[in-house]
Amino acid sequence: MTATWHVSASQGLAAMADPTTLVTIDALTKSFRTDGLPALSELTTSIKAGQVTGLVGPDGAGKTTLMRLMAGLMLPSAGRIEVCGFDTVTEAAAVHEVIGYMPQRFGLYEDLSVIENLTLYADLRGVVGQQRAETFDKLLVFTDLERFQPRLAGALSGGMKQKLGLACAMLKSPRLLLLDEPSVGVDPISRRELWKMVYTLIGEGVGVVWSTAYLDEAENCAEVIVLNEARALFQGDPKVMTASVVGRVFQVRGAIGDKRALLVAALKRPEVIDGVMQGATVRLVIGNDQTLPSKADLGAVEGSEVVSATPRFEDAFVAMLGGQPKRRLLLETRPQSTDNQSLPVTAKSLTKCFGSFTAADNISFDIKRGEIFGLLGPNGAGKSTVFKMMCGLLRLTSGSALVDGLDLMKSPSAARARLGYMAQKFSLYGDLSVSQNLDFFAGAYGLSGQKKRDAIKRVVAAFDLASQLQVNAGGLPLGFKQRLALSCAIMHEPPVLFLDEPTSGVDPLTRREFWSFINAMVARGITVMVTTHFMDEAEYCDRVALIYRGKNIAIGTPEELQNMVRTAELPHPTLEDAFIGLVHQHDGALT
Amino acid sequence: MNWIRLLALIIKELLAAFRDPRARLALILPPVLQFFLFAFAATLEISNVPIGVLNHDWGTASTQLMARFERASAFSEIRRYGSVAEAQVAIDRQDVMVVVQIGQDFSRTLAAGETAKIQVLLDGRKSNGAQIVNGYVSSIVTRFAIDYKLGTAMTQASEIVERSWYNPNRDYRSAMIPTLIGSLTMASVLMIVGMSVARERELGTFEQLLVSPLQPFEILIGKAVPGLIVGMGQGILIALITVLAFGISLTGSALVLVVGLVVFLLAVIGVGLFISSLVSNQQQAMMGIMVFMMPAMMLSGFTSPVQNMPAWLQPIAMANPLVHMIVILRGVFLRDMPFSLVAERLWPMALIAVVTLSAAAWLFQRRTQ
Numbered sequence: 039m040t041a042t043w044h045v046s047a048s049q050g051l052a053a054m055a056d057p058t059t060l061v062t063i064d065a066l067t068k069s070f071r072t073d074g075l076p077a078l079s080e081l082t083t084s085i086k087a088g089q090v091t092g093l094v095g096p097d098g099a100g101k102t103t104l105m106r107l108m109a110g111l112m113l114p115s116a117g118r119i120e121v122c123g124f125d126t127v128t129e130a131a132a133v134h135e136v137i138g139y140m141p142q143r144f145g146l147y148e149d150l151s152v153i154e155n156l157t158l159y160a161d162l163r164g165v166v167g168q169q170r171a172e173t174f175d176k177l178l179v180f181t182d183l184e185r186f187q188p189r190l191a192g193a194l195s196g197g198m199k200q201k202l203g204l205a206c207a208m209l210k211s212p213r214l215l216l217l218d219e220p221s222v223g224v225d226p227i228s229r230r231e232l233w234k235m236v237y238t239l240i241g242e243g244v245g246v247v248w249s250t251a252y253l254d255e256a257e258n259c260a261e262v263i264v265l266n267e268a269r270a271l272f273q274g275d276p277k278v279m280t281a282s283v284v285g286r287v288f289q290v291r292g293a294i295g296d297k298r299a300l301l302v303a304a305l306k307r308p309e310v311i312d313g314v315m316q317g318a319t320v321r322l323v324i325g326n327d328q329t330l331p332s333k334a335d336l337g338a339v340e341g342s343e344v345v346s347a348t349p350r351f352e353d354a355f356v357a358m359l360g361g362q363p364k365r366r367l368l369l370e371t372r373p374q375s376t377d378n379q380s381l382p383v384t385a386k387s388l389t390k391c392f393g394s395f396t397a398a399d400n401i402s403f404d405i406k407r408g409e410i411f412g413l414l415g416p417n418g419a420g421k422s423t424v425f426k427m428m429c430g431l432l433r434l435t436s437g438s439a440l441v442d443g444l445d446l447m448k449s450p451s452a453a454r455a456r457l458g459y460m461a462q463k464f465s466l467y468g469d470l471s472v473s474q475n476l477d478f479f480a481g482a483y484g485l486s487g488q489k490k491r492d493a494i495k496r497v498v499a500a501f502d503l504a505s506q507l508q509v510n511a512g513g514l515p516l517g518f519k520q521r522l523a524l525s526c527a528i529m530h531e532p533p534v535l536f537l538d539e540p541t542s543g544v545d546p547l548t549r550r551e552f553w554s555f556i557n558a559m560v561a562r563g564i565t566v567m568v569t570t571h572f573m574d575e576a577e578y579c580d581r582v583a584l585i586y587r588g589k590n591i592a593i594g595t596p597e598e599l600q601n602m603v604r605t606a607e608l609p610h611p612t613l614e615d616a617f618i619g620l621v622h623q624h625d626g627a628l629t
Numbered sequence: 630m631n632w633i634r635l636l637a638l639i640i641k642e643l644l645a646a647f648r649d650p651r652a653r654l655a656l657i658l659p660p661v662l663q664f665f666l667f668a669f670a671a672t673l674e675i676s677n678v679p680i681g682v683l684n685h686d687w688g689t690a691s692t693q694l695m696a697r698f699e700r701a702s703a704f705s706e707i708r709r710y711g712s713v714a715e716a717q718v719a720i721d722r723q724d725v726m727v728v729v730q731i732g733q734d735f736s737r738t739l740a741a742g743e744t745a746k747i748q749v750l751l752d753g754r755k756s757n758g759a760q761i762v763n764g765y766v767s768s769i770v771t772r773f774a775i776d777y778k779l780g781t782a783m784t785q786a787s788e789i790v791e792r793s794w795y796n797p798n799r800d801y802r803s804a805m806i807p808t809l810i811g812s813l814t815m816a817s818v819l820m821i822v823g824m825s826v827a828r829e830r831e832l833g834t835f836e837q838l839l840v841s842p843l844q845p846f847e848i849l850i851g852k853a854v855p856g857l858i859v860g861m862g863q864g865i866l867i868a869l870i871t872v873l874a875f876g877i878s879l880t881g882s883a884l885v886l887v888v889g890l891v892v893f894l895l896a897v898i899g900v901g902l903f904i905s906s907l908v909s910n911q912q913q914a915m916m917g918i919m920v921f922m923m924p925a926m927m928l929s930g931f932t933s934p935v936q937n938m939p940a941w942l943q944p945i946a947m948a949n950p951l952v953h954m955i956v957i958l959r960g961v962f963l964r965d966m967p968f969s970l971v972a973e974r975l976w977p978m979a980l981i982a983v984v985t986l987s988a989a990a991w992l993f994q995r996r997t998q
Contacts, residue, residue: 429836429840430839430840431836431839431840450844451842451843451844452842454840454841454842455841455842457840459836459837459840459841461833461836461837462833463833465832465833465834465836465837466834466837467641467645467832467834468832469645469648469649469652470641470644470645470648471648474641474644474648477637477640477641478637478638478640478641479637479841480637481633481634481636481637481638481640481641482634482637482638482838482841482842482843483634483841483842484631484633484634484842485633486633536840
């Protein structure tokens with residue numbers, strides 16, 4: 039990559055006290071409604087040139103509001119922001135000249151081609167003539183979109199869309215680049231490429247603000263502003279924040295037996311404030327000034343070992359919020375399954391062709407009872423196609439899909455009655471109340487009379503929904519929405535539960551709560567298939583199948599997949615390393 | 630078919646339509662407002678219009694004819710013009726839409742026992758209205774000619790008695806208002822049914838429905854029944870207002886009206902679901918509804934009779950459920966239409982319903998798989 043970014047030094051420099059400071063924010067408050075809680079409260083911070091500043095926090099923490107305020111698209115309720123020496127209220131036009139802003143869903147025109155989008159934005163930003171030609175050449179090389187110039191923006195993958203968005207934001211060589219959740223909907227490979235591009239830019243002196251709900255990205259930033267409920271929890275070097283939990287993070291590994299049971303047992307201890315699954319191991323964080331309970335108290339069996347682990351940013355984040363909510367299912371949602379023989383889910387040579395394009399090619403797998411099985415893969419690799427075939431949403435070209443022994447093609451209605459389904463985004467009826475949603479889904483699954491009342495009573499008790507029954511589903515807080523969606527999916531006690539990226543864009547606390555529910559249900563014998571490209575979700579799986587270019591390129595436990603890419607240079611590959619390594623191996627084998 | 634699942638879906642659809650107070654209001658208020666708007670504003674009746682006269686003849690015959698124009702109740706006043714140029718300006722400025730020109734030899738020619746000519750200038754921009762006024766003019770002139778021949782032009786011994794069957798007062802409103810029961814319910818039912826699947830596709834709830842044991846045809850029925858309920862409610866409400874507030878009595882049987890409305894609404898729902906099964910978002914659904922609804926309204930016989938359409942268009946008009954419904958509505962309100970004639974209009978609508986509903990079901994199945 040030979041692109042160079044010319045930064046004009048004359049713009050607004052005179053007004054700046056510290057030349058490395060691009061943005062100064064002073065006591066900034068933004069409220070949308072006078073009565074409600076503010077979206078941002080009393081924020082004072084600064085953003086420097088030549089580095090990536092991470093804006094980290096769960097959905098609804100105020101990240102986008104802060105971005106829009108910095109871009110001069112919104113007026114602060116109180117306080118002030120100065121960008122490159124310009125006040126965002128009085129000199130918004132000057133601010134627009136020096137920044138590049140990429141909104142969450144970038145305003146690409148899906149019906150225009152890549153090059154038409156670029157031309158349009160160049161026209162809008164007044165980049166013309168020789169300058170335009172040079173900028174286009176540079177950007178197309180930089181984003182690796184040269185080959186795709188005539189392709190419609192709507193037909194690009196998530197990662198390529200974000201690259202095009204980045205190119206459009208870079209047209210005028212901005213000094214400050216505001217990227218609002220650029221990694222949403224982007225698979226791990228494209229995400230690494232985006233980060234590489236951003237590092238190239240900061241090497242040339244551009245200041246980048248990268249907002250994200252994925253806490254692992256915070257570790258890539260020189261500084262972070264951690265937002266939660268409108269307030270900054272932490273500002274500064276993410277390593278400093280991570281260091282706050284040094285000595286408090288442990289891993290239980292070795293022959294740990296039932297890792298889900300272990301996690302549940304460990305979380306019952308008051309000392310343990312956070313616990314997640316990490317492939318074959320269980321990761322625990324203990325409270326400040328607490329000592330780790332003994333192995334027996336944790337519920338770890340003989341043969342397992344508890345070792346100290348390197349803290350991650352996420353450990354510190356959850357600890358800072360006071361640990362994960364230890365909400366458990368208040369009532370069992372289903373009777374214990376005793377059948378251990380039959381296979382709840384079977385995919386036999388699934389093949390799906392769309393015209394001449396083979397979206398899924400001869401994919402087979404079995405899922406055992408009480409197992410969490412993950413379908414992993416980059417965007418557009420075919421995992422959604424496989425998932426949809428397993429739900430009966432797509433007709434197979436060949437092969438067969440069985441749910442609880444029933445063929446989805448031969449007896450679709452009966453087979454569908456055996457599965458519970460939870461979609462990627464909240465897809466219940468937002469205009470109906472919680473209890474009306476429950477009523478409808480109970481009826482849609484054929485429950486009536488006493489059976490229906492019992493089923494509704496059971497999930498309301500289990501998921502603690504009683505206080506929200508009359509509230510419109512659309513107005514629920516995210517955590518409740520997830521619980522309601524899960525309730526609707528399992529009311530008919532399906533032996534199989536299908537989850538489509540269930541916790542994408544969900545904050546770490548809600549995510550932990552959700553998986554604790556899933557783990558509790560799995561313990562009762564429910565079988566789960568989940569499709570995802572988030573490694574956090576994949577970590578909860580017992581086995582994963584890696585789908586790439588319509589083929590199943592690897593299948594096994596997360597640990598087995600990690601072993602496949604273990605080398606001398608990479609002695610402890612993460613699941614993401616395994617994902618990327620295996621995809622590259624497959625690409626290498628093809629050429 | 631599983632009644633529990635179906636019932637759950639129907640209840641859900643009705644809740645979705647009625648739970649939100651604004652949505653509830655949107656279902657009831659616009660049709661009622663439109664009903665009153667159309668009932669009062671849109672009228673084709675021509676009365677109290679001025680008529681222009683350009684009389685170059687000073688004979689007795691023309692004076693007698695003028696006197697007849699003056700007595701006619703259809704005309705509010707007679708505007709006399711001195712020259713063709715003056716008359717032209719009057720038509721250009723839309724002061725009058727018809728000018729009657731009487732040549733200077735009118736009386737002389739008549740007296741000589743020959744055929745005299747009268748020229749009638751019509752404003753072609755208002756073709757419909759001008760035609761009607763022309764009708765009035767020619768009937769007056771014809772009567773005058775007969776009377777003149779009989780030598781009774783002065784005495785007016787005879788008076789032609791016109792009788793209009795089924796609408797004795799020839800009140801335009803009586804013919805117009807009942808047809809609104811068809812057109813207004815069609816508009817709202819098309820919207821409800823046409824948008825509902827598209828909205829669910831957009832929200833992502835449609836996949837949620839498809840992975841439930843609900844079968845595609847159950848989903849179709851579940852979407853159709855609420856449309857039928859809402860449409861029947863609106864139709865009956867408008868019919869009640871027609872009878873109670875406008876005093877237009879229901880001459881025929883209420884049962885025939887209800888049966889006709891059910892079959893009509895099923896045909897409309899079929900069209901709505903067909904559109905719904907073709908589109909993937911609400912914007913496209915809106916387009917589809919408009920593409921169907923505009924011509925269906927314009928060519929329904931609502932404003933101009935189907936018989937006036939070109940011959941090739943008439944069979945196509947038969948595929949428009951509103952054409953048949955308007956015949957039935959006028960039939961049961963203005964006269965007691967015999968059931969055999971009603972049936973002639975029922976079966977085409979039933980056929981439309983069967984064809985569109987099966988096409989929708991087929992497309993639905995194909996698109997979902």
